[in-house]
Amino acid sequence: MSTIKLTYFDTTGGRGEPLRIVLDAGNIPFEDHRISFAEFGQAAKDLPMGAVPVVEIDGTVYTQSNALIRYYGKISGLYPEDAWEAYKCDEVMGATEDLTNKLVQTFGLKDDALLSARQALVKGPITRYLKLLDSRLSEAGSNYLADNRFTIADLKVFIQLRSLTSGFLDHVPTDTVSSVAPRLQDYAESIAKEPSILSYYAK
Numbered sequence: 001m002s003t004i005k006l007t008y009f010d011t012t013g014g015r016g017e018p019l020r021i022v023l024d025a026g027n028i029p030f031e032d033h034r035i036s037f038a039e040f041g042q043a044a045k046d047l048p049m050g051a052v053p054v055v056e057i058d059g060t061v062y063t064q065s066n067a068l069i070r071y072y073g074k075i076s077g078l079y080p081e082d083a084w085e086a087y088k089c090d091e092v093m094g095a096t097e098d099l100t101n102k103l104v105q106t107f108g109l110k111d112d113a114l115l116s117a118r119q120a121l122v123k124g125p126i127t128r129y130l131k132l133l134d135s136r137l138s139e140a141g142s143n144y145l146a147d148n149r150f151t152i153a154d155l156k157v158f159i160q161l162r163s164l165t166s167g168f169l170d171h172v173p174t175d176t177v178s179s180v181a182p183r184l185q186d187y188a189e190s191i192a193k194e195p196s197i198l199s200y201y202a203k
């Protein structure tokens, strides 16, 4: 059996958390190596892209969170086999990644610069992306974004929605999701009760 070591920040959000959950859902043993921001500063120069998450498999370091989530999603049975359902999964995962990139651009800003950047994000990209997800959920015609069942798309989107409503992001009101797309708020609450998610957080 391969030795798997996942390195990411010690957070319950971001790009690494869905990876931890999908590995857990597939009963795939892995070392959950959590690093501080200070440790990341030291480690970054030795990482292939200078970024985390990374997964080291039998001594080789692999990058790109969505590719890794998809790979382990296939192994764990949480990725659609049908090509069109797989596309639907990929589309929302890519959109969620785009939004993360926009949020990250505001990290490190302070005071008025942070306030105005975050307000612009809420009015602009956050609203736009939430509306896209809301439409996709409505088109899917079920409580899942693809394949009429829980997939890695729901996992990735759930982690993003939870971050947006957590209060962790200054100047992103915790009612942003419920006011832009109330159905997405209900969706997130029901995805939180999925067995894979409940079982991961029960540990």
Ligand SMILES: N[C@@H](CCC(=O)N[C@@H](CS)C(=O)NCC(=O)O)C(=O)O
Binding pocket: 014, 015, 016, 050, 051, 052, 053, 063, 064, 065, 066
């Ligand atoms: N496309 C990459 C992006 C990775 C990425 O930017 N990770 C962030 C943390 S979530 C990071 O390490 N940022 C530090 C940096 O780029 O200096 C992925 O999805 O894995």
